[in-house]
Amino acid sequence: MKMNQTINRSTRFRVLSEDQIEQIFYSALEVLERTGGNIYHEGALELFKNSNAVVNGNNVRIPTTMVEEALNFYPRKITLKGRSGKRSLHLQKDTVTFGTGSDLPFTHDRETGKRRRTQYKDVKDAGRLVDALSNYDFFMSHGIVGDAPNPQTYDRHQFMAMLEGCTKPMVLTSVDGEGLEDLWRMGCLIQGGEEEFRLNPLFVAYIEPISPLKNDRSAVEKLLFAAEKKIPAMYTPCPSSGATAPATIAGMLVQSLAETLLATVLCHLKNPGMPLIMGGVTTLLDMKMSTYSYGAPELSLASAANTDISKWLNLLMFSTGGCTDAKVLDEQAAAEQMMNLFYSYLSGANLIHDVGYIDHGTNASLESLVLNQEMMGMVRQFGKGINTDDDHLALSLIEKQGPGGEYVTTDHTFEYWKEWYMPELQDRSDYETWKKNGSKTMSDRVREKTQDLLDNYQPEPIDENLNKELHKIVDDADKRHA
Amino acid sequence: MSMDLSKISEKLISGDVEGLKQMTEETLQTDVNPGDILNQGLLPGMDTVGQRWKDGDMFMPEVLRCAKAMSGAMDILRPQLAEGDLGNAGTMIIGTVAGDLHDIGKDLAAMMFEGAGYQVINIGIDQPNENFVKAVKEHKPSLLGMSALLTTTMPRMGEVINSLKESGIRDQVAVIIGGAPVTEEFAEEIGADLYAPNAGSAVDIAKEHFEKKST
Ligand code: B12
Numbered sequence: 001m002k003m004n005q006t007i008n009r010s011t012r013f014r015v016l017s018e019d020q021i022e023q024i025f026y027s028a029l030e031v032l033e034r035t036g037g038n039i040y041h042e043g044a045l046e047l048f049k050n051s052n053a054v055v056n057g058n059n060v061r062i063p064t065t066m067v068e069e070a071l072n073f074y075p076r077k078i079t080l081k082g083r084s085g086k087r088s089l090h091l092q093k094d095t096v097t098f099g100t101g102s103d104l105p106f107t108h109d110r111e112t113g114k115r116r117r118t119q120y121k122d123v124k125d126a127g128r129l130v131d132a133l134s135n136y137d138f139f140m141s142h143g144i145v146g147d148a149p150n151p152q153t154y155d156r157h158q159f160m161a162m163l164e165g166c167t168k169p170m171v172l173t174s175v176d177g178e179g180l181e182d183l184w185r186m187g188c189l190i191q192g193g194e195e196e197f198r199l200n201p202l203f204v205a206y207i208e209p210i211s212p213l214k215n216d217r218s219a220v221e222k223l224l225f226a227a228e229k230k231i232p233a234m235y236t237p238c239p240s241s242g243a244t245a246p247a248t249i250a251g252m253l254v255q256s257l258a259e260t261l262l263a264t265v266l267c268h269l270k271n272p273g274m275p276l277i278m279g280g281v282t283t284l285l286d287m288k289m290s291t292y293s294y295g296a297p298e299l300s301l302a303s304a305a306n307t308d309i310s311k312w313l314n315l316l317m318f319s320t321g322g323c324t325d326a327k328v329l330d331e332q333a334a335a336e337q338m339m340n341l342f343y344s345y346l347s348g349a350n351l352i353h354d355v356g357y358i359d360h361g362t363n364a365s366l367e368s369l370v371l372n373q374e375m376m377g378m379v380r381q382f383g384k385g386i387n388t389d390d391d392h393l394a395l396s397l398i399e400k401q402g403p404g405g406e407y408v409t410t411d412h413t414f415e416y417w418k419e420w421y422m423p424e425l426q427d428r429s430d431y432e433t434w435k436k437n438g439s440k441t442m443s444d445r446v447r448e449k450t451q452d453l454l455d456n457y458q459p460e461p462i463d464e465n466l467n468k469e470l471h472k473i474v475d476d477a478d479k480r481h482a
Numbered sequence: 483m484s485m486d487l488s489k490i491s492e493k494l495i496s497g498d499v500e501g502l503k504q505m506t507e508e509t510l511q512t513d514v515n516p517g518d519i520l521n522q523g524l525l526p527g528m529d530t531v532g533q534r535w536k537d538g539d540m541f542m543p544e545v546l547r548c549a550k551a552m553s554g555a556m557d558i559l560r561p562q563l564a565e566g567d568l569g570n571a572g573t574m575i576i577g578t579v580a581g582d583l584h585d586i587g588k589d590l591a592a593m594m595f596e597g598a599g600y601q602v603i604n605i606g607i608d609q610p611n612e613n614f615v616k617a618v619k620e621h622k623p624s625l626l627g628m629s630a631l632l633t634t635t636m637p638r639m640g641e642v643i644n645s646l647k648e649s650g651i652r653d654q655v656a657v658i659i660g661g662a663p664v665t666e667e668f669a670e671e672i673g674a675d676l677y678a679p680n681a682g683s684a685v686d687i688a689k690e691h692f693e694k695k696s697t
Pocket of ligand 1: 102103104105106144173174175206207208209210211212237238240244285289290291292360361362576581582583584585586587588590591626627628629630631632633634658659660661662663677678679680681682684
């Protein structure tokens with residue numbers, strides 16, 4: 001028996017020290033006491049007025065004690081169940097899952113090679129790929145159903161497209177409180193009622209504040225509804241450093257943490273014990289092109305730091321990776337997507353979204369989803385770290401094979417090479433073989449794989465009766481908004 | 483005399499907000515024509531800034547500092563200018579359409595137009611269609627800018643243009659639109675005059691349009 005051992009069962013990566021996290025946390029508390037946040041929702045203002053917070057018009061300042069109290073009430077574990085019936089998504093500290101982003105207005109058309117508006121079918125196709133590809137754990141819509149009959153109800157149609165394509169757990173955007181209510185009712189139908197949904201949620205609701213420090217009516221409406229029904233939700237700031245947040249990463253983290261903490265207090269006032277998840281797309285505004293960057297190294301750094309903070313606060317974390325500013329799936333795309341996938345994974349964030357985004361969050365690409373499948377596989381392999389038990393140290397084997405021996409034919413190799421990562425699309429062939437096989441590039445292989453999946457993969461269908469009931473909720477919404 | 487005015491350009495290019503205000507005031511005390519301060523001092527300065535930005539020699543924080551200096555100088559200069567001195571750089575209304583809360587892109591565009599000498603009235607985010615029409619009636623701007631960042635709110639821009647038509651004031655104002663999901667094609671579809679893919683190019687696009695119109 002060996003005493004006092006530390007064995008790393010995975011790699012270890014951390015950006016901030018505990019002292020730095022405390023500095024950021026205390027600063028965020030200071031922001032809430034000194035500056036506060038603005039809220040444009042009467043009901044929420046009322047809740048704050050009846051508390052120890054100080055309300056001045058739309059401005060709410062919050063004493064630290066309220067934040068500290070609220071923070072005690074958030075779950076450290078949420079488990080989601082897809083419509084396939086598998087409780088497949090276990091969110092708890094340092095458990096990492098990957099998924100797509102949502103609502104992209106454009107789609108890279110695979111036939112014309114041009115950009116066009118995203119449609120219902122594209123969302124369903126993205127869903128099918130996510131369902132088929134093993135490294136995706138959850139699905140956000142990737143694109144927006146641009147051909148939905150009414151912008152006021154597009155979220156219900158989008159959910160249908162997602163459900164038709166994909167059986168995995170989801171993260172859903174919604175139009176407003178009413179939209180979220182419909183999505184939740186659809187979710188309850190699928191999970192078998194309100195109670196079952198509470199224990200086995202099908203989705204997490206995606207909600208955002210407006211950086212800096214503003215909370216609009218519809219976001220608050222959604223937040224309060226989620227709190228009331230205990231629907232898992234993330235309140236995820238999207239600050240752009242230098243434009244809607246300080247140009248320093250530390251300042252951006254302070255501000256977005258203040259935004260998060262305000263939401264923790266609000267939800268706590270509404271209904272203690274709501275499954276709230278911390279979030280953030282913390283990046284910068286490019287000062288040359290004035291675009292919100294999805295490929296900057298600062299995005300990776302700030303996101304990983306944000307995850308450090310979330311763990312220290314015992315909150316689950318919704319983070320960002322697998323995305324790029326590149327207009328097409330080129331070398332820039334691969335480099336940027338790999339970088340932010342890698343560090344978000346190593347940081348231990350729970351839900352890593354936006355995988356597959358190209359063109360700084362405006363363009364959808366099915367091929368990008370397939371490319372990322374391979375990159376996520378590589379990243380996951382790295383994260384496994386190095387096993388150092390006796391079998392893996394292989395002392396007796398080294399002795400047995402001795403100087404000048406070989407390992408190819410040993411039982412040990414026969415057993416352990418299977419722990420290696422098995423590439424699907426990476427090419428490691430020699431030059432002549434590669435040439436003989438058609439000199440295919442990664443792009444060629446990604447294109448073929450995408451086509452193959454689209455031609456052949458069908459998800460488990462939705463039960464017919466259930467489908468009717470779901471459509472009824474969608475139709476009713478369309479009628480109400482006709 | 484033009485010697486002095488190039489100093490104004492330089493002050494502007496250096497982004498010295500207070501310094502430029504002071505210099506503008508001092509120059510106004512002399513017998514220099516206010517129109518010349520604008521057309522031979524400030525505007526050539528901003529042209530240089532715009533060019534340097536396009537060439538990648540200047541970045542947004544620097545450009546916006548210059549725009550702020552320009553706008554400060556314009557506040558002093560504007561009351562002294564004669565009719566016609568301003569050329570095309572008149573008044574601009576800008577806002578984000580109803581249901582849309584994205585503001586930073588619109589604000590950047592507003593600042594760039596301010597930097598080009600426009601008097602910009604920024605009516606804010608989530609503005610109902612009628613507020614755009616009302617603002618056009620009230621302020622008689624040469625340019626109306628609309629921003630939409632959502633597929634679902636883009637149609638509002640076409641509706642505003644239709645309302646302008648119905649009110650019989652469509653011809654009084656050039657409409658420029660922008661925002662991430664907006665395209666040149668969409669602008670044509672809804673009958674907007676101009677589309678700019680980013681705030682940097684917007685001023686040039688407007689300038690070109692007005693120059694073409696006046697010839
Ligand atoms: C930051 C952000 C937000 C912030 C906005 C904060 C703020 N203070 O503005 C918050 C978090 C609030 C937000 C909310 C939402 N967002 Co948002 N958001 C973004 C994001 C990531 C960046 C926008 C940005 O700031 N860009 C930087 C600025 C400088 O660029 P810009 O706005 O495009 O402006 C430039 C040009 O377009 C042009 N321009 C813009 N306007 C004008 C006007 C004129 C006259 C001219 C000449 C030029 C011009 O000049 C600017 C400078 O070059 C975009 C993705 C993207 N890359 O665009 C999504 C994005 C626009 N959002 C999106 C969505 C879906 C939403 C939500 C609906 C999410 C939800 N379900 O809750 C809500 C909607 C809220 C609402 N009702 O408006 C989608 C839109 C999808 C679609 N198909 O319509 C996008 C594309 C992201 C995505 N794929 O999901 N968002």
